Amino acid sequence: MATQRIDKLLASTGRWSRQEAKALIKAGRVLVDGIPAGRGEQKADPSVSRILVDGADLGWQAHTYVMLNKPAGVLTATEDQRQKTVLDLLPEDLRRRGLFPVGRLDKDTEGLLLLTDDGELAHRLLSPKKHVDKVYYARLDQPLAPADCAAFAEGVVLADGARCRPALLQLLGDGREALITLWEGKFHQVKRMTASRGAAVVYLKRLSMGPLALDKALTPGSFRYLTAEEVAKIGGIP
Numbered sequence: 174m175a176t177q178r179i180d181k182l183l184a185s186t187g188r189w190s191r192q193e194a195k196a197l198i199k200a201g202r203v204l205v206d207g208i209p210a211g212r213g214e215q216k217a218d219p220s221v222s223r224i225l226v227d228g229a230d231l232g233w234q235a236h237t238y239v240m241l242n243k244p245a246g247v248l249t250a251t252e253d254q255r256q257k258t259v260l261d262l263l264p265e266d267l268r269r270r271g272l273f274p275v276g277r278l279d280k281d282t283e284g285l286l287l288l289t290d291d292g293e294l295a296h297r298l299l300s301p302k303k304h305v306d307k308v309y310y311a312r313l314d315q316p317l318a319p320a321d322c323a324a325f326a327e328g329v330v331l332a333d334g335a336r337c338r339p340a341l342l343q344l345l346g347d348g349r350e351a352l353i354t355l356w357e358g359k360f361h362q363v364k365r366m367t368a369s370r371g372a373a374v375v376y377l378k379r380l381s382m383g384p385l386a387l388d389k390a391l392t393p394g395s396f397r398y399l400t401a402e403e404v405a406k407i408g409g410i411p
Contacts, residue, residue, distance in 0.1 A: 179203060180213030182224065186231065188266050202227050236291040237270050238404055239263070240385070243286040244393035249277040259286060262394055275299065276307075276358060276382070284309070284379035285387035287407075288396075297410050298383060301357055305383040305410065309353045309363050312376040316348030321370045325353075329366045335359065337366060352380075383407060 183194035183203070195213045197203050203210040204225040205217050217224060224231040243249065243259055250258045251273050260268050275287040275295045289295060298305050325342035341354035353363055364374045380387055384406040388397060399407075 176216035176218045178213060179205065179210045179215045179217055179224070182217070182219055182231065183226065185270070186266070188269075190269075197226060236289060236294075237267070237272060238291070238399040238407075239267065239272060239288040239396050240388060240391065240399055240403075241286045241288055241396040242387060242391035242393050243278050243283055243379075245281045245283050247394075248280055249274050249286065256280075259288065263288070263396065278379060279361060279364075279377070282377045282379065283393055284377075285382055285385065286379070287382065287385065287399075294408060294410075298407065299358065303410060304356050306381075307355050307358070307379060307383075308381045309355070310378045310380055311351050311353055311363060311367065311374050313349050313351065313367060313372040314375050315372040317342065317344055317351060317367070317370055317372055318348060319344070321372075324370060325366065329369050331359075331365045331369055337362065340366065383410060 179198060180191055180194040183189050183197065184191045189197065191213075194203075198210045198213050198215075201209045205215070206222050210217075219231065241259060241262065244262075246257070247262065248256050248258045251260055252258060259274055260272065263272070271290045272288040273290070273295070275289060275298050278284065278286055287298070297303055322342045322344065325340045328339050329337045331337065337359065338355075338357050340356070341352075343352040343354075345351055353366070355362060359365070363377060367374055385399075385403060391397065
């Protein structure tokens, strides 16, 4: 990759501000291939050079990928003056990295949310042309029936006349629970689709997005970095 300023590389990790990075460099605490960095403007290629801060590897990577189990009551947004957002659930160093949610979940919806600073990947995951599936678990106030499964497969027509793309409705138990797979992302789509069939959603949780599945070990509000294997899988979406 191209060379970048040392102070910018340090700041991009989210662990230091640009001014803090400059101070570290000035104090001689940053080594590039064993030699103290002379100034913040000095450039290096982090994929080639070894950069140490106080003897520890910088651990730089081009992008950050975080899996969050979004809890109910939190906005899928990067900032809000009055309400808590998903970024508020992250430590300060991650918030500094400029992460943003890939897609959105309603305030009262739980489950898988990918946060990243990789705009190109986000575009691929969200593009209707890529047909990336999203699977939800829903609890309903009224049972659905096999006829509703057929309607979903044909493409439900919403109350405002909009037609949804074909979707998969898998009924669980007596039909008051279901797995719903979508290949698009209309506003409040799951809720509007079930409402068109006479059932209201009382609980909704996203379980997966393409090849990425929610880690069952993550409690609501907790997060972890994606593994190298998971990054490779979602990065393989053409």
